[in-house]
Amino acid sequence: MIRIDHVFKSYDGGATNAVSDLTLEIQSGEIFGLLGPNGAGKSTLLNMLAGVLAPSSGTIELDGVNVATDPLAAKRNLCYVSDSPDHLLRLKGHEFLRFIADVYEVPDAVRGPRIAELAREYGMEGELDNQIQSYSHGMRQKMMIMGALLPDPAIWILDEPMTGLDPKASWLLKQSMRRHADAGKTVLFSTHVLDVAEKVVDRVGIIAHGELLFVGTVTEMRDHFRSNGSLEEMFLELTSENSPFAQDAAEKGGAGEKDAAAVKGGADATEAR
């Protein structure tokens, strides 16, 4: 379970907030999709969950472990795929996976078969002896996902994980996410591909200007908008320049506060399930 409690993040001493008073609870056994336009604060939020950034205030707990006070225990319980796959490029594929397995202390008996299985699933068997820098963007992304799935921790945090993946790898990842959640574990991922989110997520959160504008299921969102349109249309309406919610977020407590609270209020009811 992921618990985010009144989290703020500012890069300039509080003049502006990349993430502003964000509260959210994601239950175990759930796939949660985080949506938002560019610069909305998605990556900042996921980086804070992964312990790469520290919140300016507020607390984050992963399965009851506070990320700020016990980062090592929290990180052993999560894997994180960042929005860029260009890491440790000079290592060969199997060297990268070995490094990850060593850091997560994956036992010998588990890591060998798991690496072979992941390599076969993602079609990377013939690439493991090549340096990651020689891979295409999609292959690098596959390698990062393989590294993240190798230790198989309880919480998966994935920032734009489908970017650059071929259809088969994308399908595989979605299947893995579903299996992971069905096993009572947690998946949180961000995406720009709304169709993917619509098909995979149990709940969705929409973030803009560092504030959570909506949290709930896609059906609840549809009910709220009284719309039969796609998630894409609702997302565009919610985050558009004319949206009262987005304006409220930008102005921090402006005229749209009441409406935004109504949306969040509706969403909060679903969090308790």
Added chain:
Amino acid sequence: MARTTAPQAFSWRQFKVMLRVIIRGEQHLDSTGMGFGDSDAADKRKGFWGSLGSGARKVAMGLLFLLLAAMFFMMGFMLGDLGVSPYTAFSLCVVCLVGLTVLTGLYQAVNILYFVRDLGYYLTLPVSATTVMWAKLAHFLGMSLLGDLIILPVGLGCLLANGAAPLTWVTMTIAFVLSAVAVNLALVIICVPIMRFSRLAHDKDLFSRAFGGLIVVLALAIGVGSQFALQGDGLASLASGSEQLLSGGVPAIVMGVLCPPSLLARPVVQGDALGALAGLLGMLACVAVYALILSAVARRWYFEGVQALQGAGGKRGRRVEGSELAQATRTRGAFAANLSRDWKTMVRVPVFFNQFVLSSLLMPLYFIVIFVVSGAVGVSQAADAGMDPAALLEMARSLAALLTFDSPALAWCAVGVLAFGLFLGFSSYSFTMGVSRDGEDFFFMRGLPMNWSAYLASKFVSPFLLSTVPMLLLIVVALVLLGVPAASGAYLVGVYLGATVSLSLLSLGLGALFPRLTWDNEAQLVKGGGATLMVFAGVLVGVVVMALPALVLLAGALWGVLAIPVALGLALAIFVAECAALVWWVLGPCARSLSRRER
């Protein structure tokens, strides 16, 4: 398709646009290290501290440039004092210019003209190859001329010593600038077909490794050579030899091809006004001819070379599976995992390999060559004076036998070891750069459950094994050859280890507290102004850790305040205490600061 058939004529308007973009900053796959170190800086910080840091770096680099220029000016003045003519001094300048440009300029030219991330984008623009190349070349010439000017003061110093007229100063400066432009143009004329047709040049790693290695070897060779050239009349002989290179035969032909203006320098530097004017016009004509040749060559091959680079692929590995895969991925501890990752990265990144591995391994050779050559010269001089070299060695061994714990000589030897350790401070930046070498990868690792103490410990081991241990072996061999008593020898080894370990730990810790993690390419870390200052800062760090033990040793050996055994024991004890405190500091507070570091 459109590119190869597009008109390749030069456009002045497009040239200005391209030059402006290039100067504002394009992303290089490598760093040339030219300029004052700001052009490639990716981590420009905003605000007061950011501008203060950038300003301080520029001022420091400016001072360093002026210091070197003043040193070369004094060398030129000394040459003049020795009766060397201004033309001979100018010949030395030009030969040095051509030599350095051929060895390092090709690397810089290829990096600026070809290994640029934005080149792929330029290929999509309706801009002619000639225009792009000239815009990039103008940038390259501007930057390299700045560096080349450092050599000119040798000639100017000689003019001062000879009391030359002000006009001669002007003509010599213009002649030097034209020579520098010509040799850089010649270099690019050679470089364009090489990059078009050579497969070797299309492998960036191989190219960087080969040329970077050559530059490191050259730098060490200059270091060794300068030990001898700057003694006696070595410099005057060097200048005279340079003049002979330009006076005829095959060397003059080579110099004439690489730098045609150099053959017209005599009337410019020591002729009358008319001769000087004619010489300068001739030099200008040479430069113009080379510019025309380069335009023709570039029009034909520059973009073809760029296109060939875009399609160059890497080496492919073989399939690893089954038991081999299980063996390749077997379990290691946190320290071993970090050490292995760090070592592989260091060895596989050419610029890191050259700077941190190759140069460290060559350093002991540098000292061996100096010892051997100095020994050979000493033996030869002793033989000339009618002394038996074997008797000399025996005398040295009998003196070494006097190095006991109540002898001031042992304290002085320990001070010498500290001075040697301080000299090694120049290479301590391999520890300071330990964390910075990871760049953006560091933030990837921040998302992992990393043991940061093990991470920092691994950053200590590789450079220590590469730099300190080979020198330690050299010291032990020297101590054994000289017959120093075992206990005294062990003491000196202890002092050496205390000095180098504490220096390395402090450098590593400072590098962990103030890492430079945002860079475009690895070369930015080890080249340019910031890296140069880091090298000199290493000596200051050395002073910090060695000052107290050195004072204690001097208190015994020089001032007689402490008994010699007390001074010796206290100095070693201070080092032990320093090392213990620094180990705690590095593995504790420094590691914790890494676990909290953000972008």
